[in-house]
């Protein structure tokens with residue numbers, strides 16, 4: 001069996017690692033010109049769903065590196081007023097903090113990725129196989145084509161053309177600030193939310209157990225040279241003036257505690273940007289065949305749910321498990337995968353949309 005994966009994001013690479021480990025022939029095609037093609041380095045939180053999937057798919061020799069290059073998140077999420085006066089806390093939680101760029105590079109280890117290959121179309125052939133055609137005119141054939149090509153998926157556009165990204169109308173600024181003791185003190189537990197009742201600045205920390213580059217070098221794995229940082233997000237009220245992303249946030253938190261303002265002022269401008277929140281709801285199933293989808297390509301969540309990567313990694317693990325079964329019938333495996341994925345994928349999207357409100361205290365009060 002040969003599997004072609006479109007998209008070297010977290011989901012596609014996790015699947016490729018898992019298939020490779022199970023002895024299934026797999027190749028990955030990615031539109032970016034190389035691994036540094038786009039900034040991918042925001043912090044995400046993984047729970048057991050995502051972490052177990054990673055451990056199941058990565059070779060054992062990389063498990064220690066995975067642990068070393070993540071961070072632990074535990075405790076309650078504290079809420080504060082604009083002057084940092086305590087305003088209550090949420091029940092304690094635990095998760096694992098992961099830098100997306102570090103994880104992506106770790107997942108690339110040993111996987112055959114062809115960069116600079118943008119899928120433009122696919123065709124199911126008479127013999128039941130599938131041909132993927134790329135923008136540069138080249139093509140490849142496989143027994144199964146997996147679209148792991150993210151929210152604007154070209155595979156989905158052909159397979160399920162009625163399913164399109166939906167704009168929630170919410171835009172946020174996401175920023176990153178190198179960590180100092182002053183900024184670390186803002187987040188004593190799992191995370192912190194600072195709010196004046198109109199907008200909320202959510203702050204979370206990325207503290208690596210070991211510097212990724214150093215830990216990777218010991219195993220001959222090249223990982224980014226990134227230090228600890230604070231990741232913060234604010235969804236400005238729609239009427240708030242749009243300056244640069246950082247200045248928009250500074251205008252929204254005018255008069256707030258100096259430590260909070262200093263966090264935003266010290267942001268790394270290269271890693272601070274606007275983000276429009278869109279989701280993809282799975283919709284109706286397409287006819288069963290040798291083409292399927294995983295991750296954001298079929299169930300893109302709002303970041304407020306903290307579950308998009310977890311669900312994409314879980315998809316990868318499930319599909320790997322089904323395809324690696326001895327004597328597997330390919331279409332039965334795809335059918336079983338899609339039946340469950342459509343259900344839990346839709347739930348993941350709804351959960352993330354419901355969680356959007358907590359970032360928008362002004363809208364909730366209106």
Ligand SMILES: Cc1cc2nc3c(=O)[nH]c(=O)nc-3n(C[C@H](O)[C@H](O)[C@H](O)COP(=O)(O)OP(=O)(O)OC[C@H]3O[C@@H](n4cnc5c(N)ncnc54)[C@H](O)[C@@H]3O)c2cc1C
Nearest residue numbers: 007009010011031045119149150295296306307308309310
């Ligand atoms: C700010 C933010 C915070 C988040 N926080 C969390 C969190 O805490 N927890 C969590 O679980 N999730 C979180 N998420 C969601 C998570 O990042 C995504 O759900 C996850 O990365 C999706 O992985 P994927 O592999 O499906 O898609 P992607 O990572 O988007 O990968 C798709 C890949 O396909 C490639 N591609 C696209 N089109 C083509 C084409 N035509 N041909 C070839 N290649 C193509 C792209 O270049 C890309 O490399 C967050 C997301 C954001 C934006």
